[in-house]
Amino acid sequence: MAGVSVATVSRAVNGSGPVSLETRAIIDRVINESGFRPNSIGRQLKTARTHTIGVLVPSLKNPIFADAVNGIECAAQNKGYNVLLASSGYSTDRESSAVDTFLNSRVEGLVLTVADEEKSQALSSLSSAGIPFVLMFNPVKNSSYSTISIDNRKAAFELVCQMLKLGHRRIAMIAGKFSESDRSIERQAGYQDALRHYGIDQVLITEVGFENQDVSEQINALHEAKNPPTAYFCSTDVIAIATIRALTQIGKNVPTDVSVVGFDGISVGEWLTPSLTTAVQPAEQMGEWAMQHLIERIDEDVPVKNLVLPHQLRQGESLVNPPI
Amino acid sequence: MAGVSVATVSRAVNGSGPVSLETRAIIDRVINESGFRPNSIGRQLKTARTHTIGVLVPSLKNPIFADAVNGIECAAQNKGYNVLLASSGYSTDRESSAVDTFLNSRVEGLVLTVADEEKSQALSSLSSAGIPFVLMFNPVKNSSYSTISIDNRKAAFELVCQMLKLGHRRIAMIAGKFSESDRSIERQAGYQDALRHYGIDQVLITEVGFENQDVSEQINALHEAKNPPTAYFCSTDVIAIATIRALTQIGKNVPTDVSVVGFDGISVGEWLTPSLTTAVQPAEQMGEWAMQHLIERIDEDVPVKNLVLPHQLRQGESLVNPPI
DNA sequence: ATGAAAGCGCTAACAA
DNA sequence: TTGTTAGCGCTTTCAT
Numbered sequence: 217m218a219g220v221s222v223a224t225v226s227r228a229v230n231g232s233g234p235v236s237l238e239t240r241a242i243i244d245r246v247i248n249e250s251g252f253r254p255n256s257i258g259r260q261l262k263t264a265r266t267h268t269i270g271v272l273v274p275s276l277k278n279p280i281f282a283d284a285v286n287g288i289e290c291a292a293q294n295k296g297y298n299v300l301l302a303s304s305g306y307s308t309d310r311e312s313s314a315v316d317t318f319l320n321s322r323v324e325g326l327v328l329t330v331a332d333e334e335k336s337q338a339l340s341s342l343s344s345a346g347i348p349f350v351l352m353f354n355p356v357k358n359s360s361y362s363t364i365s366i367d368n369r370k371a372a373f374e375l376v377c378q379m380l381k382l383g384h385r386r387i388a389m390i391a392g393k394f395s396e397s398d399r400s401i402e403r404q405a406g407y408q409d410a411l412r413h414y415g416i417d418q419v420l421i422t423e424v425g426f427e428n429q430d431v432s433e434q435i436n437a438l439h440e441a442k443n444p445p446t447a448y449f450c451s452t453d454v455i456a457i458a459t460i461r462a463l464t465q466i467g468k469n470v471p472t473d474v475s476v477v478g479f480d481g482i483s484v485g486e487w488l489t490p491s492l493t494t495a496v497q498p499a500e501q502m503g504e505w506a507m508q509h510l511i512e513r514i515d516e517d518v519p520v521k522n523l524v525l526p527h528q529l530r531q532g533e534s535l536v537n538p539p540i
Numbered sequence: 541m542a543g544v545s546v547a548t549v550s551r552a553v554n555g556s557g558p559v560s561l562e563t564r565a566i567i568d569r570v571i572n573e574s575g576f577r578p579n580s581i582g583r584q585l586k587t588a589r590t591h592t593i594g595v596l597v598p599s600l601k602n603p604i605f606a607d608a609v610n611g612i613e614c615a616a617q618n619k620g621y622n623v624l625l626a627s628s629g630y631s632t633d634r635e636s637s638a639v640d641t642f643l644n645s646r647v648e649g650l651v652l653t654v655a656d657e658e659k660s661q662a663l664s665s666l667s668s669a670g671i672p673f674v675l676m677f678n679p680v681k682n683s684s685y686s687t688i689s690i691d692n693r694k695a696a697f698e699l700v701c702q703m704l705k706l707g708h709r710r711i712a713m714i715a716g717k718f719s720e721s722d723r724s725i726e727r728q729a730g731y732q733d734a735l736r737h738y739g740i741d742q743v744l745i746t747e748v749g750f751e752n753q754d755v756s757e758q759i760n761a762l763h764e765a766k767n768p769p770t771a772y773f774c775s776t777d778v779i780a781i782a783t784i785r786a787l788t789q790i791g792k793n794v795p796t797d798v799s800v801v802g803f804d805g806i807s808v809g810e811w812l813t814p815s816l817t818t819a820v821q822p823a824e825q826m827g828e829w830a831m832q833h834l835i836e837r838i839d840e841d842v843p844v845k846n847l848v849l850p851h852q853l854r855q856g857e858s859l860v861n862p863p864i
Numbered sequence: 865a866t867g868a869a870a871g872c873g874c875t876a877a878c879a880a
Numbered sequence: 881t882t883g884t885t886a887g888c889g890c891t892t893t894c895a896t
Contacts, residue, residue, distance in 0.1 A: 221867045226891060233892090234865055251668060256644045257585045258889030261872045266581070271625075275610065277824075282606035286599065289627050293634075298641060301595075301625040303613050310617075317622060320580045344575060457811055487781055489813030500601075545883045550875060557876090558881055582873030585888050867896080872889105879884075 218246040229254055260322070268298040269510060270318035272328035272338075273352075274306045274396075274426065278454050279482040280499050281329065284352060287503025288327055295511050297324075306331055306396040306426050311338040319345050325510045327503070329353045332398040333361070348513035350506040353497070355402050362509060362520045364502050366527040368399050368479075371495040372406025372449070373413075374529060375477055378493075379447050380414045382537045384475065387411070388420040388438055388445035390459050392452055396426055400451045403479055407449055420445060424455060431455070435462040446474055446538035453478035453485050453494055460488075460534070471536040481530055490533030497527065542570040553578055584646070592622040593834060594642035596652035596662075597676075598630045598720075598750065602778050603806040604823050605653070608676060611827025612651055619835050621648075630655055630720040630750050635662040643669050649834045651827070653677045656722040657685070672837035674830040677821070679726050686833060686844045688826050690851040692723050692803075695819040696730025696773070697737075698853060699801055702817075703771050704738045706861045708799065711735070712744040712762055712769035714783050716776055720750055724775045727803060731773055744769060748779060755779070759786040770798055770862035777802035777809050777818055784812075784858070795860040805854055814857035821851065 218225065220239055227233035228243045235243075246252070260266045271288055273281040285301070292299050300323060302314035308331050315338040318326060326349040330336045333354045339361070342349050351363040379387055389407050392400040408419055422434045438444060448463075450456035456478030460470050468474050471490055478485060481496025505523065512518040542549065544563055551557035552567045559567075570576070584590045595612055597605040609625070616623050624647060626638035632655050639662040642650060650673040654660045657678045663685070666673050675687040703711055713731050716724040732743055746758045762768060772787075774780035780802030784794050792798050795814055802809060805820025829847065836842040 222890075223868080223892080224866060226889095227866090230891085236865055239865080253644050253669075255585075255646060255889050257581060257590070257646055258872090259891075261579075261581045261585050261874090261888090262890045262892085264872070268624075276600070276606045276613070277610050279603065279606070282600045282603070285625075286601050286627065289600070289625060290629075293626065298645065299625045300592075301609075301613060301623045302617065303610065305614075320577055321622065322579060322581055345577070457808075461811065484781075484808040484811075487785065487808075488811055546874075547876085547884080548882060550873095551882090554875085560881060563881080579873050582888090583875075585872090585890090586874045586876085588888070865896100868894090870891105870893090872891095874888085875886100877884105877886090880882085 217250060218242045266322050266324055267296060268300055268321065268323050269507070270300045270302070270315075270321070270323040270326040270328070272302050272304060272311065272314050272318070272326065274304050274329060274331070276303060278426075278452070279484065280452070280480045280497065283482070283499035284503035287500035288507045291504045291507035295507070297511065304331070306393070308335070308337065311336065312341065314338075315341055319347070323347070324514050325349055327352055327506045327510055331396045332401075333357050334398070348510060350510045352502055352506045354398055356522045356524065359522055360520060362513065362522065364506050364509070364523045364525070366495070366497050366525050368402035369406040369409065371527040371529070372403040372479065373409045375479070375493070375495055376407050376410035376449055377413065378529070379449065379475065379477060379535060380410060380416075382535065384447040384538050385416060386418060386420070386443055386445045387447045387449055388422065390431060390434065390448055390450045390455055391421055391423050392426045392455060393423050397451070403451045426452070429458060430462070431458045432462040432465060435459060436466060439466060439468075447535070448474065448476045450476065450478050453480040453482045453492055456492055456494070456534075457488070471534050473539060475535045475538070477535050481528070485530070485532065492530070493532040493535035494530050495527045496530050498525065541574060542566045590646050590648055591620060592624055592645065592647050593831070594624045594626070594639070594645070594647040594650040594652070596626050596628060596635065596638050596642075596650065598628050598653060598655075600627060602750075602776070603808065604776070604804045604821065607806070607823035608827035611824035612831045615828045615831035619831070621835065628655070630717070632659070632661065635660065636665065638662075639665055643671070647671070648838050649673055651676055651830045651834060655720045656725075657681050658722070672834060674834045676826055676830050678722055680846045680848065683846055684844060686837065686846065688830050688833070688847045688849070690819070690821050690849050692726035693730040693733065695851040695853070696727040696803065697733045699803070699817070699819055700731050700734035700773055701737065702853070703773065703799065703801060703859060704734060704740075706859065708771040708862050709740060710742065710744070710767055710769045711771045711773055712746065714755060714758065714772055714774045714779055715745055715747050716750045716779060717747050721775070727775045750776070753782060754786070755782045756786040756789060759783060760790060763790060763792075771859070772798065772800045774800065774802050777804040777806045777816055780816055780818070780858075781812070795858050797863060799859045799862070801859050805852070809854070809856065816854070817856040817859035818854050819851045820854050822849065
């Protein structure tokens with residue numbers, strides 16, 4: 217339309233070569249008039265670069281992941297990368313199929329949280345595909361993968377020690393399904409470490425689904441026992457909130473009757489009454505770091521890195537001494 | 541590698557034509573051994589279909605958007621579509637550039653929430669590009685765009701009427717920046733409708749940024765006046781939560797000293813103490829519907845539709861009679 | 865400063 | 881049942 221070759225248009229659009237002022241003017245005019253848009257697909261095919269990264273999280277309904285994705289997306293935008301998003305709903309099958317899709321779409325890298333690093337079919341595909349990725353939230357196990365996380369076990373240990381120090385002896389753990397979360401497993405280990413440290417062998421663990429809004433059934437079951445727990449350690453803040461609701465429904469007051477502790481440090485925990493005692497993961501920064509590191513690995517072929525951030529215990533009102 | 545032509549491989553991989561059992565077996569074997577992955581880019585270029593939709597929201601930090609994106613993503617996955625995600629941070633410039641990127645990536649449709657439909661450069665690009673899109677949360681104005689929303693003005697009117705009915709006469713509105721949200725404008729109109737309906741002409745509107753976690757300054761200013769408000773109407777739940785915090789910081793109790801009402805119906809509002817009085821938008825379903833309708837428009841060229849869902853008022857503890 | 869042409873990986877006629 | 885081939889839109893040498 218501009219009476220020039222496609223090569224010249226390419227050079228004009230990308231500024232990738234010399235174009236005379238006059239031809240550039242003509243091309244600009246024609247582009248505006250015709251509504252021409254360079255087709256990224258063609259460019260991607262030719263250059264073998266997509267400037268796209270894949271992001272896979274279990275669910276956006278948990279603010280810990282929404283915040284992380286927010287951090288990732290902002291960093292990506294800054295660096296000129298596009299974000300393909302998928303959620304797994306904590307299902308390993310959906311993890312694998314999402315990763316397959318990403319790989320076929322030729323994403324240049326991934327940031328993801330999987331159910332369990334060790335059992336992940338998705339991660340095997342990824343490593344054999346040889347494309348860089350960063351695990352987010354998943355604990356470090358195989359140090360040949362880049363990861364960003366906190367020490368879940370230690371944080372859980374410290375949290376439960378606090379509970380024990382206040383005098384709690386019957387502490388139940390409401391754990392997200394172990395098969396769906398290696399974080400949950402680590403936190404459970406920390407819980408047991410703490411009990412053992414205090415010479416207590418009454419472990420009381422109830423697994424619940426992560427998508428479960430209502431844990432009344434499980435809580436009721438625990439409270440019908442002869443010696444109900446005086447405190448609950450929950451493997452996420454979202455589960456802690458559900459636990460508090462369930463307790464309230466059966467007439468238990470938190471924290472006077474029973475204490476509840478969460479994990480994650482989602483910001484709403486602070487505004488609740490009682491505010492949540494929890495361990496804070498800086499989700500948004502973790503997302504940002506993951507993205508930045510991923511881009512380093514893509515562009516500069518930087519080596520794998522395992523970043524374990526210090527966690528932070530947040531004292532809330534939901535944990536007090538046990539009733540006498 | 542399998543000793544067959546690319547055409548045969550294509551047929552085998554896609555099941556798009558006859559392939560003998562033996563050749564299929566060979567191809568499968570070679571694919572597994574070599575780690576071959578069909579390149580979507582090539583296919584996309586050839587077929588001129590990307591099976592990708594763009595999603596643009598202001599921010600994932602507000603659960604109303606995170607929930608909506610969650611709904612969109614699930615629906616997309618069900619229908620075999622990929623999701624390219626971007627956030628605008630309530631900036632119209634970033635809206636436009638995200639839409640440009642989407643368009644160049646040849647997304648087949650978009651679901652988006654823009655600052656203001658009427659002033660949106662992004663929407664002009666979109667409509668002239670002739671690709672289907674669905675506005676989410678934005679009120680219906682130009683009915684030639686598909687939209688899914690509630691009647692913001694009416695909901696705000698009803699909410700503020702409730703406040704007036706309880707006896708409040710000095711009601712301030714803490715509004716998200718009008719330039720960043722046409723919802724905020726509509727809700728403000730509903731607020732004024734209600735005041736007018738009760739013959740009150742003391743409108744008291746303070747604009748705040750959406751990303752603003754801390755509204756202490758604005759709240760303090762209002763409370764240093766001779767007759768401070770007895771109630772606050774906030775244009776979102778997130779702002780309402782910030783308002784409650786600011787009030788608490790200056791020693792005001794909600795709701796005994798002052799009432800606060802939000803808008804959106806994010807689920808945490810229910811677990812707060814006091815629980816939030818608000819108007820509920822069913823974000824996840826809105827996302828699902830948006831995605832489903834978008835795909836109808838893509839596949840079957842269904843006409844534009846404007847769906848205005850009934851809103852629902854949620855009675856919470858944050859609204860009571862004004863102190864005597 | 866510009867153009868011609870090859871080729872990225874794929875699909876879809878068409879031919880055999 | 882399989883192969884040959886053109887071409888999707890782009891970038892990039894290599895000529896001119």
